[in-house]
Amino acid sequence: MTLLIDILSWVCxxxxxxxxxxxxxxxxxxxDFWSRLHAVSVSDSAGMLLFIFGxxxxxxxxxxxxxxxxxxxxxxxxxxxxxxxxxxxxxxxxLRPPVADDLKEDDxx
Amino acid sequence: xxxxxxxxALFAMLITTALAIVRMDRLFGVVMLSGVFSLLSAxxxxxxxxxxxxxxxxxxxxxxxxxxMLGTIALTSRTEKRHNKRRLVPMLVCVVVxxxxxxxxxxxxxxxxxxxxxxxxxxxxYLTDSIEExxxxxxxxxxxxxxxxxxxxxxxxxxxxxxxGVLLILSGLSGRRRRExxxxxxxxxx
Amino acid sequence: xxxxxxxxxxxxxxxxxxxxxxxxxRMNVVDQDRIPLQLHPVRIxxxxxxxxxxxxxxxxxxxxxxxxxxxxxxxxxFKTNCSQKTELAQVIFANSITLTPGTITVETExxxxxxxxxxxxxxxxxxxxxxxxxxxxxxxGGKA
Amino acid sequence: MMFLVGAIGLFVSMVLVLVRLYSGPTxxxxxxxxxxxxxxxxxxxxxxxxxxxxxxxxDIALLYALINFVGTIAVLKFFRYRAIGDHKWPRNQVPLDPxxxxxxxxx
Numbered sequence: 001m002t003l004l005i006d007i008l009s010w011v012c013x014x015x016x017x018x019x020x021x022x023x024x025x026x027x028x029x030x031x032d033f034w035s036r037l038h039a040v041s042v043s044d045s046a047g048m049l050l051f052i053f054g055x056x057x058x059x060x061x062x063x064x065x066x067x068x069x070x071x072x073x074x075x076x077x078x079x080x081x082x083x084x085x086x087x088x089x090x091x092x093x094x095l096r097p098p099v100a101d102d103l104k105e106d107d108x109x
Numbered sequence: 110x111x112x113x114x115x116x117x118a119l120f121a122m123l124i125t126t127a128l129a130i131v132r133m134d135r136l137f138g139v140v141m142l143s144g145v146f147s148l149l150s151a152x153x154x155x156x157x158x159x160x161x162x163x164x165x166x167x168x169x170x171x172x173x174x175x176x177x178m179l180g181t182i183a184l185t186s187r188t189e190k191r192h193n194k195r196r197l198v199p200m201l202v203c204v205v206v207x208x209x210x211x212x213x214x215x216x217x218x219x220x221x222x223x224x225x226x227x228x229x230x231x232x233x234x235y236l237t238d239s240i241e242e243x244x245x246x247x248x249x250x251x252x253x254x255x256x257x258x259x260x261x262x263x264x265x266x267x268x269x270x271x272x273x274g275v276l277l278i279l280s281g282l283s284g285r286r287r288r289e290x291x292x293x294x295x296x297x298x299x
Numbered sequence: 300x301x302x303x304x305x306x307x308x309x310x311x312x313x314x315x316x317x318x319x320x321x322x323x324x325r326m327n328v329v330d331q332d333r334i335p336l337q338l339h340p341v342r343i344x345x346x347x348x349x350x351x352x353x354x355x356x357x358x359x360x361x362x363x364x365x366x367x368x369x370x371x372x373x374x375x376x377f378k379t380n381c382s383q384k385t386e387l388a389q390v391i392f393a394n395s396i397t398l399t400p401g402t403i404t405v406e407t408e409x410x411x412x413x414x415x416x417x418x419x420x421x422x423x424x425x426x427x428x429x430x431x432x433x434x435x436x437x438x439x440g441g442k443a
Numbered sequence: 444m445m446f447l448v449g450a451i452g453l454f455v456s457m458v459l460v461l462v463r464l465y466s467g468p469t470x471x472x473x474x475x476x477x478x479x480x481x482x483x484x485x486x487x488x489x490x491x492x493x494x495x496x497x498x499x500x501x502d503i504a505l506l507y508a509l510i511n512f513v514g515t516i517a518v519l520k521f522f523r524y525r526a527i528g529d530h531k532w533p534r535n536q537v538p539l540d541p542x543x544x545x546x547x548x549x550x
Contacts, residue, residue, distance in 0.1 A: 006445075013445045017452030019358065020483065024459030026365035027479065033472050035372055036463070038361055038417040040479045041400040043456065046358040051449065051486045055493060058445075067501040071485065071508050078512035080397035082478050082519075087405045087415065089519040090471040111447060111494065118454055122461065129465045137470045141477040144514065145464060148484045148507075155488055155500055163503050171481070172510040176517045244307060 005057050012054030020047035037087055044079040048072070115156055123149045134191075136182050144175045157220075161249050180279040342437040349433065353399050361400040364418055375419035378411050379427045382435055392434040396427065446494045453487045474518055481511030 023043025030036045052072035059065045126146045133139050147170025154163035218225030235252055243251035253261050364371060379396075383389045393404040396414055402423070406413040416423055457480060464476035485504045492500035 010445050013449045016486075017449055019362065020456040020486070021452055021459070022362050022365055023479070024456040026361070027463045027476065028459050029365065030372070033469055033475070034374060034415055035417055036472060036475060037403055037415075038400055039365060040475055041397065041403070042358055042361050042365070043479065044482055045354050045398055045400060047456075048482060048486065049354075051489070054445070054449075055489055058493060064501060067505060068489070071489070071501065071505050074505070074508045074512075075482065075485065076398075077394070078508070079482070080394040082512055082515040084393065084397050084404050085516055085519040086471055086475055086478070087403050090469075091405050091413075115450065115491070115494075122457065126461065129461075133465070135467070135470075138465075138467065138473050141464060141473045141518075144477055145461070145480050148480060151503070151507075152484060152487060152491070155491055155503060156495075160500060160503060164506060167503060167506050167510055171507070172514050175514050179518060244305070246308070 009054040009057040012050045012057065016047050016050035016054060018047075019043055019050060023047060033090065034087075037083060041080070041083055044075070044083070048075055048079070112156055116153065119149060119153050119156065123153070140175060140178045140182065143178070144171050147171045147174070177275060177279070184279070339437055346433055346437045350395055350398070353395075353430075357399040357401045361417060364401075372417055373419050374415070374417060376405065376413060376415050377419070377424065379414050379424060379431070380411050381431055382410075383431075388434055388437065391437070392431060395430060395434065402427070446490050449490045450487065450494060453483050453490065457483050457487070474515065477518075478511060478515045481507065481514070485511070 020043045023039050023041075026039025026042060027036050030039055049072065052068050052075075056065050056068050059068065123146065126142055126149060130139055130142045130146065133142065147166055151163040151166040151170065154160070154166060218227075222228070235248055235256065239245070239248050239251040239256075243255045245251040245254070381389055381392055383392060389407070393407055393412060396402050396404045396412065401417045403415045404412050405415045414427065460476050460480045460483065464473055464480065467473060485507045488504040488507065489501055492504075
């Protein structure tokens with residue numbers, strides 16, 4: 001049973017590491033601000049959830065798990081709100097997203 | 110061993126961030142970087158077991174000071190002014206002061222040394238008796254709130270007054286500017 | 300959160316909570332800014348499970364886009380309708396869009412959102428309409 | 444051991460985010476990187492707690508999760524309304540479709 005939990009939390013933490021690093025790589029590699037938003041949202045959702053879940057598995061049924069779940073819950077709600085706020089502020093101040101060339105016509109509306 | 114490595118890595122990032130702050134001339138970038146700086150130093154405090162200091166650093170450094178600095182930028186310009194003054198003398202002063210400070214740390218007791226003067230005076234008494242006397246699980250809390258209660262009350266009053274003052278300065282100025290803006294709008298409409 | 304539950308400390312906690320609730324209540328009398336919590340409890344759990352699956356799928360998609368050598372991004376900004384009535388349900392819908400990597404709610408207006416997509420494909424609006432219907436089911440308790 | 448791997452991964456991610464934070468180019472990139480750095484910090488404090496065998500440090504991580512959000516919102520409110528205080532544009536005056544600006548002006 002402990003072995004199973006260990007394996008599961010290994011998988012979760014490794015997955016969390018993978019997605020967080022991928023988010024960082026995307027933040028560096030993507031060409032403009034609007035695509036970088038999406039890269040950050042990878043590490044914010046998948047990376048964060050997997051990390052929290054892996055740590056929960058290691059902590060077992062203790063107060064620590066309660067705190068972890070609280071952290072996960074808050075970040076689950078505040079993360080997208082913050083992303084939305086960034087995107088909205090950028091749009092309002094006039095930073096336009098680039099539109100793919102073949103889609104330009106139907107964006108005129 | 111692992112903690113040493115973590116500390117080294119965190120310090121490396123801290124120094125890089127500090128250098129980046131010095132090099133940057135866009136003030137918004139400086140504000141964001143200083144937020145990151147205080148996040149990093151709070152992580153260092155956590156690895157050094159100073160959880161309470163990390164708490165304060167989180168609340169003040171990353172939260173409030175970022176907001177206050179942004180409020181200040183709203184009243185001034187967005188980029189650093191270039192100046193051509195001589196930089197040799199300030200540099201010399203910085204190097205000398207830094208060297209003196211580092212020389213001073215040589216006399217300090219080791220990290221976590223049980224025979225350090227600070228750990229010999231009243232600290233053992235607090236550690237052994239605070240649970241019975243105050244009945245608060247966190248010793249730091251019982252020292253701050255009970256043994257040094259008046260001190261903390263004075264501190265809180267000072268910080269509160271300072272906060273009100275800063276807020277008054279920031280909001281008062283932006284209020285005046287807002288009125289000017291409105292007057293300009295009216296002039297444009299007229 | 301210290302794990303100590305003596306009556307004195309729990310009492311202090313309860314007292315400060317009551318005081319802050321009282322203060323906030325007095326402030327709320329002034330600005331009347333309340334959000335009624337009316338959601339269907341079973342549907343929201345179902346919705347969360349479904350959302351987890353969607354997050355996993357879209358994460359893998361965006362990860363592929365990040366790691367691919369030629370970065371096949373096709374960005375677009377498009378409108379999607381939102382049929383929810385209450386603000387809370389609209390917030391849930393907008394946050395769900397943002398939470399699935401690859402799409403971000405950029406601007407909210409009364410009955411539609413502007414959504415920015417990283418790898419836009421022509422059936423994306425249909426997928427968002429599906430999500431919209433699911434959130435509506437959470438709000439009203441009807442069938443998804 | 445697994446938390447060591449986690450810590451190293453978070454370190455790598457932090458360095459990547461820092462590079463983006465320093466290089467900009469627009470100010471929103473910096474805000475985005477700052478908020479992402481906050482997320483990694485929260486996770487890192489949690490991982491350090493497990494690594495040193497004392498997960499009690501999670502209180503700070505919890506505090507950070509909240510402060511990071513408040514900070515980001517404050518920063519963006521500032522950019523959107525040009526003031527921290529109660530200075531608001533009426534909703535209909537927010538320029539919903541201004542002409543595209545030079546990104547250098549925004550930076």
